[in-house]
Amino acid sequence: MNTKCLFLIITIISFFSGCHHEYSSDKNTKILAIDSLPSLPTHHSILEKEINYIAPQSGSVYLVWNIENLPLDELVALNDNTKLNKGKLYTPMSAIRDTFKIKLNVPQNYTFNYSFWITKNRQGHYIDYWDSKSHGRMQVSDDDPIIKKANYSKVETKTESKLLSKGWLALIFFTGVFSLLYLIEKKWLIHIKAPSHFETIVFLGISLILLQALARSEIVGINPLSYTNNPKLIVKIIRASFSDFSFVASITIVFGLVGLWIKNVKIKNALNLLFILFAIFIIIVAFVNITTVILLGKPFTYQWLYYSDFLGSDEAKTALQENISLSIIVNLVAYCISLFLLAKILHGTYKLLTAKKNLKYITLSLLSLTMMVLLFFSFKTDVNWTKGKSENAITSFVNSMMKANSNSYFFDTEITADEETFDPAKSTPLKTPLIDSYHHQVKNVLFIVLESAGATYFDAYGGGFELSPNLNKYAKQTLIFDQMYTHTPSTNFSLVSILGSMYPIISFKSITQENPEIDHPTMSSVLKNNGYRTSFFTSADLRFQNCNNYLAHRGFDNVEDFSMIKCDNQFHLDHAKFTEGNGMDDLCLADRLSRWLDLNTDQNFFSMLWTVQGHYPYFFEEEEQDYGVSNLSFNRYLNCLKRNDELIGLVMQLLEERGLVSSTLLVVTGDHGEAFGQHSQYGHATGIYEENLKVPLYLINPILFNGERVKDIAGMKDLATTVLPIIGVDTPEIWQGRNLLSTTSNEAFYFAPWSDYLFGYRNDHMKYIFNETENTVKVYNLKNDPKELTNLYNNKMNVELINARHKVSAWVQFQDNYINQILKKEQ
Structure with a gap:
């Protein structure tokens, strides 16, 4: 739920120091029996070698090592907590004050290579620093301890000030x-x-x-x-x-x-x-x-x-x-x-x-x-x-x-009588719907919403990082939408759009924060009224922007966040010392869903799982896979997306075990994208470029789909109006979405009000970004320029831009009136 980014700009706050684990050891070295390493020649002994690493600025250090000309899996068995990965052994070191220590069992007279990998600084923040200047290579001849001092070379990233x-x-x-x-x-x-x-x-x-x-x-x-x-x-x-x-x-x-x-x-x-x-x-x-x-x-x-x-x-x-x-x-x-x-x-x-x-x-x-x-x-x-x-x-x-409460040009410009009235569900019926018949056994709905999941990083969208083996596994029973967008790059705004089939409020303020009790039907409330069991489980903290209060009024039987779900791997934030945002391992959502499903196996269900690890600071505690990207945060983010794919695999497995795969529609999407330097931005809420807005959308079910792909433009508001007809439930007239399986559209509207007041309009391949704060316009042809590198704006585009402005004005004024009418009903 945002903000890499965003809030690094406050003046001075109190600093804190990291905690270190105490370490105690027996100072006597040992000679171990050679029988413990059957692959070694019998004339060699095993020495207990102590390595000391003086690293006062570090909070977590791994010794990365190997022994030349020996099978490394044998050494794993000899050394506790040691893992083998890509030809290297990783052993965590224990700390006492400024020194990290480890005792290894290594064979005598073999060549020992070692280096130090610092994974957290003293404050407990994740880093990824290899101390290349303190590495060593030696012949193991005795049990004398090795003492090394950390060499901290400044690692600069694009997000640091020199x-x-x-x-x-x-x-x-x-x-x-x-x-x-x-x-x-x-x-x-x-x-x-x-x-x-x-x-x-x-x-x-x-x-x-x-x-x-x-x-x-x-x-x-x-x-x-x-x-x-x-x-x-x-x-x-x-x-x-x-x-x-x-x-x-x-x-x-x-x-x-x-x-x-x-x-x-x-x-x-x-x-x-x-x-x-x-x-x-x-x-x-x-x-x-x-x-x-x-x-x-x-x-x-x-x-x-x-x-x-x-x-x-x-x-x-x-x-x-x-x-x-x-x-x-x-x-x-x-x-x-x-x-x-x-x-x-x-x-x-x-x-x-x-x-x-x-x-x-x-x-x-x-x-x-x-x-x-x-x-x-x-x-x-x-x-x-x-x-x-x-x-x-x-x-x-x-x-x-x-100017916080002042409106832009789009709120005030006059809409002439001869202009077409804005229709939020404007679309063209498909000659052949994507589903031939709605007479099927699909009655359950399960959403997995991936936090900060930009489509551009996923395999099916040309990501190239191989993050989606489980999604790829079920590709033949999936319908993929190539152009799925959030309307605003913010979690709580997307939450309202997904559940309530509506464009978000056109403001920097949010419905969840300002009007959590808003009287508006949602997927959960409609299905609850139709006899469904309903649940919302998230690994995040629902206190953000009052989301817990909003969800409490949406007809869910169960609403639980990280603080209520049992999970061994939680990360907490307290007032005295904080290193991560509140949350837990996304994989724990699968276990919570499993237990909830088993409570009642007869009733149809609707459940929504919402992850957190893809959000800054991209919590990922296990050993990271190196994706070859220059930005450390980006690499950790990609590992988090891979973890999300594991969650999808676990969910599909538990559905298969319960015989629910055929009767359940699984919807996998993201709440918004995430930028890592594209257009000089980091995070998601600063812009309305493709990296901010475009998310994946997979509809998975073996009866309904056969690996099709849809190329027309879809939005968050369209999810509820697509899902309910599949399971034979009528949609409320007040909803603004269209059915993605029976209609097509080439338009989309976006906005982001936090850095600049940004409005966007998409018509077929052309995308217009109006910066009302700086009074600038950017125009892109997404077919020829999908990364939005070439601004096509010029003074000869007056007619085209006037038309685009009128479209945005009509949308903004319609939506402003739409929200006001809903709120007036409550008064």
Whole structure:
């Protein structure tokens, strides 16, 4: 239920330290009997070899090793907790304080190769780091212990800020410059007076502008070290920092003028203190904003704050903890100190240059002229960054909060009388329905909704990662939809669309949070009224966006999340220390379903399983398969999708064991996609590209389907209106979906309101994305450009774009009225 991403942008929170397991061992080494290794020559003994690995920044370490020219499976039997994988042995090491230890039983006089694999850092966060510089190769001749010290080489990913870890370097630099200035003062016997209240504010403001420009340089991709080689970059960074300059200049002028006007010294001091605190806050936000923009594409907004349950959701806390460490806090403190040192340096330099009156006027004139020239040329410079990369983080957040409840153009534009009335179920009947007859024995319905499951990663959709052996196994009894989309890339929005056959509310606010008791029929309530047993089981935490309360009013007999389902592999989040979001192993859902089915074998059933492991932080505790992708989170995510396929296999197995396969329609889909760098985004809620919206859809039943594929466009709202007719249950007239088995459609509508106010319209192969926040348009031909790499927008598309805008306006206004009418009934 979202948010890799999303919430890494809050200022400083308390750091925590990881827990270590205590370790105790017998210091005496042993010679083991050679009979325990029958494959070894009898003249060799087995030594107990101790390996010590000093790794103070690590929380979990594996020794990865082998013995040359020996069968490794024999060594597995000799060493507890050791696993064999791809020609290497993996043994977990135990920790006592900063040292990880293990005792291995290894044959004497054989060559021993070893290395260290760090899987968690000291805070308990998952990492994937191979300490290649601490590996070793040796002849085992004695039982002397091996002692190695960890070599931590910085592993950078696309989601990390380089500058955020370089605060110490800035502090050293400014300390050196300040010391040099101090020595010059002493040598020339110049006495520089302490700055006045006004000077303190002015020079602190200038320092703020300069350090914000430094932070902005990384956001727009300019290396600060390149300024000397290419002075033109200075003009570019001034252009990129104009929003920061305007914001800081404004507050500096206000504070400065108020300070000049006030005569009371105590009030002046209080004013200066307030400005200093504000400056510290601004500089922290400026550097934290680097990571925010890397992940979200723009600064944090009020809409993101709402989406994260005002940072109360487990995902928000996890994201914060994943990205706030002692190192980052120390570097932020270093930048704050650098801010004051720079202000001192600028003030001292100014006083030195203006010690004489005539020099003072020359200096001021040159500075003013230089600034005007730079500003002039900065606005003549072409830029290649988006608006989000140059927005000031604070003003952007305030602006998003002020406009939170304002509507876009699409809500207000006039729909003319001659325009076609919007029909949410608009479609064309198929000449030949995909099911010949509805007279069959299929009466049960089972949904498996895969969290953050982007279609592009699945085998049937050209993924290439071989994640779906179980889905592939049942391909001959499956109907696959090639173009299945969520309407909004958010879990709780998709939940409402799937159950209630409706487009979501067009707002950053959600039905589950604001109106959980909404009077609207759902699949579960309709089937409950038709005598079905109903259940909803999820491995996630249903407290997110009040989903538990919403589901409590949907006619389910059982609604259970991770906190209620028995599972040995749960991951928890508590207030004192949190490393993962709340949840459990998705495979435990199969066991819970099995027990629920066995309680009543006579009654028809409807059940929905909703996974969690595909959501950030992609919890996966077992040994990961390497899929050859550069991003560690992406690799873990792919392992989670493979785990979801295992769940599908277990569910099919339990249905087969109970003789329920033929009588049960299994629906497998995703709630939304997940991005890993495509279009410079991570996670799912920041955009409405294919990686955000497109999900798999499999309908599985051996009686109904024979491996067919459907190419027309389907949406979440269409699932309920497709499923109920299959089992002979009438659908409520208020529902908005169409029957995917008897109709066809070439239109789709999307929106996402959290980063920018985004609206999308799909007509056949053409897709239009309207960014109402930035007033931009993107147009893609998905047939020729399925990855949306080439924006076809041009000024000659006026007629085409007007038509697309009218379509979106008609949809938005219809849906807004539709939701309002439902809510009015409750009042």
